[in-house]
Structure formats: C-alpha cells, structure tokens
Amino acid sequence: MIIKKLLLSCLLFVITMGAVQAQSGASSLDPYANETVAERDARMEWFRVARFGMFIHWGVYAVPAGTHKGKKIDGIGEWIMSKGEIPMAEYQKYAKEFNPIKYDPEAWVKLAKEAGMKYIVITSKHHDGFALFDSKVSKWDVMDASPYGKDLIAPLAEACKKNGIKLGLYYSQAQDWNQGGSARGNEYKGKWDPAQEHDMDDYIKTIAVPQVKEILTQYKPAILWWDTPRGMNDERAEQFLPLLKLAPGIIHNNRLGGKYKGDISTPEQHIPGTGLPGDWESCMTMNKTWGYKSYDNKWKSTETLVQNLVDIASKGGNYLLNVGPTAEGLIPEPSIERLKNIGAWMDKNSESIYSTSASPCRTPAWGRITTLTKGKNTTLYLNVFDWPENGTIFLPITNKVMSCNLLVDKSQKYKTKTDEQGTTISLVGKAPDAISSVVVLKLSGKPVVSDADKIKQNKDGTVLLPAQKSIINNVIGSHVTYNKVNDCIDQWSNKKATVDWDFTVDKVGTYTISMHIASEEESAIELIIAGQTIQTKLPATGGFKSYKTVNVGEVVIDKAGDHSIHLKPTRDNWKPVNLQSVKLSLNSKK
Template sequence: MKSHLAALLCVVLSLVFLTPPAWAETPAERDARMEWWRDAKFGMFIHWGVYSVPAGTYHGEKIGGIGEWIMRRAEIPVAEYREYAQDFDPVKYDPEQWAALAKRAGMKYVVITSKHHDGFALYDSAVTDWDIADASPYGKDLLAPLADAVRDEGLKFGLYYSQAQDWTHPGGAKAGLAEGQSWDEANKGDFDEYLRTIALPQTKEVLTKFHPDVLWWDTPTWMNAERAKPLHDLLADYPEIITNNRLGGGYRGDTETPEQHIPATGYKDRDWETCMTMNNTWGFKSYDHNWKSTEVLLHNLVDIVSKGGNYLLNVGPTKEGEIPQESIDRLTEIGEWMDTNGASIYGTTASPCRRPDWGRITSKPGKLYLHVFDWPSDGKLVVPVEVETSGCHPLADASRNFDVSKSDAGVVVHLTGDAVDPIDTVVELEISGTPKEIFRRVAPAANGTLVLQAGDAVIEGNAQVESIGNQPNIGFWTDAADVVVWNCKSDKPGKYRLAAEVAAPASSKLVVSVGDAKANVAVKATGGYQDFESQDWGEVELKTSGKFSVKIMPKSGQWQAINLRSLKLTPVK
C-alpha cells in the first residue's frame, strides 16, 4: 500500500506534470478518448518472455516469487541468463488462437509485455540484440502478428513496456538496490545513459512500429520528473493513446493500476484498472497450480465493474508459445457467461449504492443490473435505493417477471423459482430517474452496543473506503475538511464508551459527535497505516432515543491522516 503522504505528493505533482492529452483536452475530449476503454471493462494481460524457459526453477531450486522476476530473485548473472534465450523457441505460438481466445472470453483489449524487467524485447529491436529476432532461434517478431490478429478480432491492442527496470542492459534500474548497485558487473552502468540509449529509443520503436492503443508503463524504480519527461514527451504524437500511472516523476497518466487486489470502493474521479493473475504468477511457472476458480474470477470481474473499474486478467504462456489449458478453460467459461450477461458488464457504470449482501450492482441509464451471487432463501432482494421501477426479470429470460415493491430499506425484488446461474444470476431492474441511495441505519445489538463499520459510513469529502488485509477501512483521509458519518438508531439513551480500531503513523486530534453530544479525542500514533490497534476514545452521552447520527470531524491544524476500521459504542452500566 502506498503511504497517504506519497499519494498526496502524487496529487500535488500531477498539477505540474500532466500527460499531453490531458494538458490540452477539454473534459468532453477526454471522455471521447477514454470512451472505448471505459466501455470495455475486461482485457487480457500477457506476460511472456525468456523467463518462461527456467519457469521458476534455477539450478534445480524452486525460486520464490513471481515467475518473470526469477533473474532478480535468484540474482542470475547476465551471461548465464542470456543463455536461456537459446531455449526460447515458441514454435507453437498461434497469435490468431490467442486473439480468438480473448474474444471468446468476452475481453475487449489485449496488453502484452513488449519488454519486461529482464530487458528482453519480443520484437526485432534496432536498439539492441537482446531481442527475439537476434538472441533466440525463433528469429522473428512476435508482436506484429499478435497486433494484427487482435485487431482482426475487433479488439484493441496495447503494449507493456518496462521503462526503468532492466536487469540485462548496463545501467538499468534494479528494484531493492540503490542506484548503481547490482549483483553482476555486467549490468552495472549509468542509469541516465540507459534511459537515453535503451528506454527512450525502444519506446519510440514500439510506438511507431505497433501504434498501441494502450501503453502500460511499469515500476518507476530510480525515476524522477527529469528522467520521466523525455519518455512522457513521446506521447505528444499519439493523442489517442491511453497510459497508466507507473511512468514515475509525478506523471499520473490516465489510469490507476491496483495490482492483485480490488479497492473497496474504487477511485473517485479517476479511471482505474485492477490487474490480476489467475494463479500466483504473471510469467509462467511450471509448478504453480494454485488456480483461481471460474467463480472467483467472475465475481472479481463483477465486483470491479460495480465499482467503476476495468479487469485486466493475465495469462502466462510457456516457452513453446502455449497458453496453459487451465487458463483456456477458465476464460472459455467466463465467455459463456458473458455471452448471456455481457449487457450487464459492457458500457456500464458503477453501482449507485453500497454493495448489498447478496451480490453486486452495475448500472446503465434506465437499468440496474442486480448480480445475485447468493440467491436469497426468502426470495427477497433489497436494493438500497429510492427510484421508480417499471419492470424486472432475469437478463437471461425476459419472459420471467418478478414483482417489485418498496420499503424503508429500498426497492424490494420478489424472486421466484431457482437461480438461473449458480455463479451469478443477473436480474435486470428497469428504472426511471436517478437512483438515490438509502443509507443503512445501524441498529444496536441485543446488549445495546453499536458497531459502526467502515463500509456503512457516509463519507463527506475525498476520503474513501479501502481494503487492508482484506478488511475495509476508511483511508486516504488527508483532508481535515472530510467528515465521516454513520446513521444510527437506538432505544437506549445514556452514556456510551467509544472504542476505535485505528491505524495512525502520527498522533492526531478529532471530534466525535453522537447526536447532540460531542467528545474531543486524541488519536495515539500506532506506528503506521497498517498497524491497527484498539483505542479508548472516551465517553459520550446520548440524550434521546430513536434516530441519530455519529460523526467524526478532524480538528483543523491538529489533524494527521488515519485509517479507521470501526468505531464501537458500548453502553456504560
């Protein structure tokens, strides 16, 4: 997780360093440029290179970590690693088959590694002989045939390029080491010279040769604004290109890129894309059989889309050029679901309300798509919104209608019969107007205790719910103007003890109001943003029963960012 201060610094720097399209664009022009990407929702990531030869094993030892990092993890000497290229001969590579698989899975774009951190290029580079054409027996470009095949299927084509890390060419950056350090004299050198002679001309090559729709930078190790600017400036000639936030130097690009996790509430006012593996590795590892199920992958897709993001799902081909059968099987099954339910994914926007217990929600003008992961035993789906409805049925069967009623908790869909799909039955709810969220009113337990969880909060400002250790918490709370509110009810007026589960790098001060009563709180430093502990925040008196709000308000000038998982109010006997 990035620190909040680092995140804030990126925001400040972004005011100075903007990508060329964003610099000149109106909001409408940006929306037009991003339209295909926002509608696509689902893409294929491909990590492929020389690292598929050792496939996770070096000198008979299984090397921990992800497959494409084997050179760095095992500190393999450059000369020895280069020998693997002689066994990188993908004679079974079928780009048309790969593109057809992406299309069959319901994916709308493909992004492949043109050069990963080992420095090996999958195309014929005039900049170096460390490429597929010069260093392997295959002897020819791998990318152009795939670009053609992908576009022939009607999909967009993107390229990943590791602009900073390079463990083969002299001077390339190396994660975990100070600038200029290495495990091998052969790849030591001047980083600025590396950027000038390798990264910059190769980026020019991939842009001019392949005209990618997406350029996916990665790991800005040793980068700063001065070093990133020449790479960034190349984009000026490609006004339609979409880039991510990993160039470095404060250049934010177009998209956030959470890796291997799904943000609890997505990103406010930023396009974003979760990239994720099907097992534990990006590049092929022969012994990694920890495959996610189709159910998990589909639920990930729906969860991401319900929060306004895209899902970039990885495959790691073998050295022969074959995508593992386990990946093919799962993508085929996802595609079968998408054939029926794609309308609930493509072109949708985020849910207008918090996620319900039974599944997720996606949205289009005039429609809410209710993704039912858990078919309710009582047949009732409560959708926590206020909106007029005109019809409701399974997306897979428009003739099967469901009754709809209203309650204080929101719209209630009365299901009949069994689920259409055991993984996700999509119910289409036809609406008119804009849905208004009905926030859950937290009720006390039998003993009178109120437990206010991060996911039930109403946030006024830019703080957001994120996930740390698979537990939601309110984070990115850097602005003292942000207020967090819970709507509650209780029949037990009286004194309550406040206990918070909080993480804080520094001490801070805030005010907790419970109804009309207020308590001044001093938050103790816990050591870091992931170091949660329970803290006693004092006592407050609730003077009336019924409905009330609990608010946390930072004290201006005395506020330092915190992460908050929960606030518990326990009656004082």
C-alpha cells in the same frame, strides 16, 4: 465519508480525474495535459465500455519457468533473474532456448474475444530487458538473441486489428536488469552482478526512449502500460511524454514516474474496497504468478474470476486478467479452461458489464450492482451471488420501478415493493446461475439512495459495526475477505490490509470502543476515528473460534452526523485475527 466518496466517484467520474491531473502539475509535454472534459470522454470511451481485458506476461523467463540450476526460485516467475540473483551472462543463455514455435497469435486473440475481453496488453519488454519485437537499439531481443528470430508483437497486433480487439503494450521503462536501467533486484536492494553497473540516465536516453519510440511508431497501441516508476524523476519521465503523440488517442497508466499520473490508476492483485476516483483498472493473476511458472498450480476458480469481474465493474473499474504463456508459445490449459468458462457466463450476462458504471449505493451482502444510465432513466443490473433462501433482496433505492426481470429470460419477471426506505424484490425458485444470476431493474430517473443502509446509532446510544457491512481495503498480495458462513472478517492476516466503516450518530459525547475478536496470538491495532488515534493491544482469545469482546479505548465525538472509523494493523505486532464487529457505546453526553 467512504460511501460518499463512492457516490462522488460515480457522479463526477471525469471531473475528478481532470482535477487529479491538474493538481499533479502535468506538463505541456503530455499531449493530453490540457484536453477538455469532452475530449477526454471521447479518448477514454472505448476503455470505459470494455471493462475486461487480457494481460500477457511473456518472455525469456518462461524458459526456466521458476527453476534455475535445479532449484525452485521463490517469487513470481518473471522475477526469477532477480530473485535468484542470476548473473547477466547466465540468464542470457536462456534466450537461446526461447523458441516459441507453437505461438499462434490468432488463437490467443480469439480466446480473449471468446472470454468477452475487449483489449489485450502484452509485455513488449519486462524487467529482464528482453524485447519481444525487433529493436534497432539493442540485440537483447527476440530477433537477435533467440533462435525464433521473428517479431512476436507484429502478428499479435495484426490479429487484434482483424478481430476488433484493442492492443496495449507494457513497457518496463525504469528497470532493465540486462541493459543497465535501474537494475534493482531483490526487493529493490540493488544490483547483484557487477556487469549491471551502468548509468540509468544513459540507459533512459539510449535504450528506453528509443525503444518506446519504436513500439509506438510500429504498432500504434491503444494503451501504453508503464512499469515501474522506481528511480523515475520528473526529468527522466519527461523524455517519454512527447512520444505519446506517435500514437494519437493513446491511453497511458500511472506508473511512468515523476509527477505524472497518466490516465488510469492500476491497483495490482487487489480490488479497492470502494473503487477509485477517475478511470482505473485492477490487474490480477489467475494463479500466483504473472510469468509462466511450471509448478504454480494455485488456480482461482471460475466463480472467483467472474465475481472479481463483476465486483470491479460495480466499482467503476476494468479487470485486466493475466495469462503467462510457456516458452513454446502456449497459454496454459488451466487458463484456457477458465477463460472459456468466463466466456460462457459473459455470453449470457455481458450486458451487465460492458458500458456500465459504479453502483449508486453500498455493496450489498447478496452480490454487486452495476449501473447503466440512458437519457432520464436508469438500469441497475443486480448480480446476485447468493440467491436468498427467503426469496427477497433489498436495495436502498427509492425510485419508481418500471420493470424487473431476469436478464437471461425476460419473461421471468419479479415483483417489487418500494417505500421510503428502498426497494424489496421478491425472487422465485432456485438461482438461475451458480456463479451470478443477473436481475435487471429498470428505474424512472436517476437513482435516489435512501439512508436505509446507513449504520445508525441505536436508541441506547450504541453503534454496532458488523463485519458484513465493513469496507475491506486490500493491497497487493492481500486477500482479506468477509466470511459469510462465520460472519466475520476471516483470519485478517495481512498487516497491510485495512478495514473501514461509515456510520451516523445523533448524540455527541465520549464513547467506549470494543471489538469482538477471535485469535490465537496477541496482536496490536490502530484505530482512527473523529480525528483521534487509538493504539491498543489485542489479546489472544484461545483460537479462531473463541470470541471475546475486548475494550480498546475511548474517543470523543463532538459533532453529530456522518463519521468513519479506520482500523489499521500495527505492522510489527500484527497476528491473524477474526473480527465479527466493532461497537461504540456512549458513556456520557457532552
């Protein structure tokens, strides 16, 4: 079951990842393939403590900044060469305008530190192949192709070391649109310039492997952030693995390719509904683009960014938040403003983020929970996003409460009441923080979770699955959310996003499944439950405020106990839907 997986992720954090690596058939070429659990714990410790880092996408693409020959090019800024199908000779001219004379690596690092970030990952070379360091195997780098003529990575590495920030380096090993590589373009359909026709194996051997050797030797990064695995078979990937020895203790991600899973999973532009097994990191943008794009002003609010950080930490992951500097070397002002605002929140509440692990129970409607275990006792940090009007919040934890107080003011104590169902906390006054108020709940022992928050079968045989208790699984580019005002999964428009519920039944038999929906157009969906698949159409209801209950089919549940239901859009026929609930009604007992 989904919630059980979350709990397993919390309790067997390291063992799970070790099993994943073992199952992947990791080769002895990976210097960490056969490390012990204790060795892995030691290597990953700083990453698990950090929880928050800065991603920097910077390169020649900051010069056109989303516009080529007077035309705005669709897509993310760093992909302009591909999306605009710009020939190599034309694109390379932009390097002559890449002159970041306002670059101040010390200021960048101090900004990250002020925001509460513990590490930085910068694009040493992105898909356009332009290296921000002095490469001896290519002249397509900042030293030889730009008027700036100085290494951009070295001073950043020095500033990171000076300020106690870990340095990570992103490297595009499989795509290089100016030096061969896989040179895959618009949605990976292929090359767009005959000059790109080169042998990928030759590129791996003569450019990619030597450049990775250069950056590992020169900068000794704490993280090597591969991107992307396309075209990377085992043989190609294995050429890079021995190089990891050049930076002892290095962490690398799951995007190298072949059968190699690396140390961390990297969901992009979304937060997994229940987190992921092992160590993981959600990388996300502040607006819509990674690389600088002058006209992308769709900035996320500070509230969203802080709550993303808390949400990710509550699921056991790290948050890698991106900035895209200009060609002059300036981080855009909206990014600076938001990072400073995040820092103001972190100054008061970072204790609820650093060193914490995932919540022991289901995500509550009022906010998120992070966990800190020391010795025999546990501290739960209750990040309250929605301060309750009735003054109480509940969590299904039955341990003896040792203390309960506001993080920013320990003198502000709260009354608690615990029974076999869980703990109710009586809060007072208005929300201390407009974004997230942190209540510290100290427990005796390790968390004991009751089944109070489980969705159980009613006496009449029905099972009601409300939107509020759904688990929404977003993917890259998907931002499907629960809308508490409208009490629904609001305009579920992305056909790749899926929704799950866990529930318990004590009666077996045939169940009719219905959905309470509102939509403007006819749609189609697939439901998977008890090993059975139902495919059905969903009618138009007259608009997003006009709800109707639609029967979608029947399913036989022949075993009492825990079950889950998975809702998956039928991609070719999916149109936006508002979903308030799913209901299972018992027709007949077996």
